Amino acid sequence: MARPSSSSAGAPESRAASIAPKAKRALYRWLPPDRIAIAVRTAIAAMVALAIGAALPDGLSDYAYAAPLGAFITVGTTFFTIARAALQQALGLVLGAALGMAMLWIDIPALAKIGIIGAVGVVLQGAATLGIGASVVPVVAVLVILFGGADPDGYATGYVGQFTLGLVVGVLVNALARPPLWDREAHRRINSAVLELAERFEELADTLRGEWPPEREDWAGWGAELEGWVDALADDVREARESRRLNPRAKFRPHDVERDAEAVAALRAVVHRAIDVLDALSSAAWAEPVAVSIDEAERQVAADAIDALAAHLRAWEELDGIEQASDASAKAIDALYEEAVTRARPESGLAAVVFALRAIRSRIDREAASAASQVQSP
Template sequence: MSATPPTELLRRARVATWLHPRWLLALKTALAAGLAWLLVQPVGGDLGQYHYYAPMGAAVAMSTTVVGSVRTSLQTIVAIAIGAAIATGVGALDAPGWLALGLTIAVATLIAGLHLLGSMGGWVLVAALFVLVIGGRDPGAYVAAYLGLTAFGALVATAVNALLPQLPLAPVARAQARLRHRLAAELDGLAEALLGEDVVHESTWEEQRRRLEPHLTSLRELVAEADDARRANWRAGRWSQTADRRYTQARALERLAGCVDEVSVLVSDQRSAVHADEESARELRETMARAMRAVATMLRSADEDPVEEDADDAPTADAERTVAELGLLVAQLASLDDKHLPAAAVWVNLERAVEAWA
């Protein structure tokens, strides 16, 4: 059996880190922590007792994005400085140990909630306790070592991250795929309800809409992270077209989720014009149902491979055609009266979804 060429191994490794960003994050964290540890070994004196704070700072500061590393580094350093100041201030009161500990914890816990500190607010309490308990009789030297070495480790992590930046688009693609399939199922259900004789109760659709929210929240968070990753990223230009496409699709999916809300209201409201017995209302229901089913099929057939961008054009073409038919019908009905305006909003959102995958 022939050995795998190095270029093929490199390609596989690149694809693996693309599909699983956590792997590269783990490697970068280990590399940054190891470098920080090696670089502080020559440091002696008071700092020499606390070399381990350098790799700790590197591990804390590492992120999938360069901007994230900078933000986390600054928040951590500020949190440690605040915690150290609290412990030093309480220590100066010369209060009994139990009282000093209680005051430190109370004040640090309050300040840890500052929005400025973000997710690193917990370090206020940790730093305060470390300084109070470990700092002993020379808190100044301990604070200098703790703060300085942690900051140095964070700097090393930021440098490593800048050299090996990530652009986590694969998690965005997977989140989109989950939301696409959920939306496709909802659209099919709504299409069936539109053509059915019985009106489905609003509570039924409310339960289904709640199922969409976790998928939407996850997608928003991942898109925000990927957007952060493009900043200060020398590799971002290579994937800018793919990234822009993912963002466009994510926005379209969010709007489509809103469209599901609007259609569910139409379907569950017996007073809606779409439920009228008129021939125009029946035609609208049928056309809207066809358009929703076509968009659902398009969403299911959309490319789910986060590396490649090829996809079958037939479902998209069918969705374009049926949504265009819905648009013509809605325009015709809207010119007669305004009771079909909700249907126009549905058409607009379906059209935007099609445009995002066209």
């Protein structure tokens, strides 16, 4: 009796095994844990706000529907942004109610009132203090005019009070329900970016050691991608800094965000000089953007120097063996310099490469030394 083929028997299992990780990644992309946590906090805040609003006396409970509306907008990625948005919304509510009351007192046609409200709303959007709160000013003003009826004061007080109650409840729930901190995540992404940049350097070195001009052309356009990395990291650090502001958890989890900001600045400088290297080498390969010459022997020495810088980057990320990596990088770059000056040719592109590599090495040394001193300090 023939044995079933192992490949055919295992095909369903292998397909299932390959589909599961993809499904997990897709689910994580559409429903990340952070978004779920925000949704849960928002739902809790809305229910609590409605319960409190409905229990208020003296007719205020008639406007309890506005309390969860306030809770719904206390959503954000950091506690500081949530608190700031809530304060801005509260200011906007008060200004909108005052504007609506003023329009009721002024005896002018309804069209003129709407025009004034719209104009004031647009003007207030330029006020940095109000921020997103400026958008609710004309809305609340129109609501007071339309639904205030015989008791516009009571409507304005009830609506604004309940909405503000929802804002306060939302802020308190976010303060108590483990407000997120993004500092460690930002730090991890910076470390990952340093390692990825080291890998790019190693790929470039391998390209220089291969056939020339190389068939692979994508490395010549890495510049925009690398700059995008740095911009994204800068955004991560800004969000990490915001996540610690007014966050009670920050007192129990110290982290130096400014150290991360300095690391991103160092990476930006490294990327800037790396682009100079890419431009020089692509010019040697395809005479774009300008025609320069780098022969085979020079490419081999340049590859060694770039490889040494990759090792230097890894030592910076690990904060281990920095001095040895720096010395090895200096020797490799000096060897490239010697190659350039002993075979001086007007069309050579090595001078630009040597300058950029030395600048990269110097920047890594300064940042690594600063990071090491921070680790050693009490």
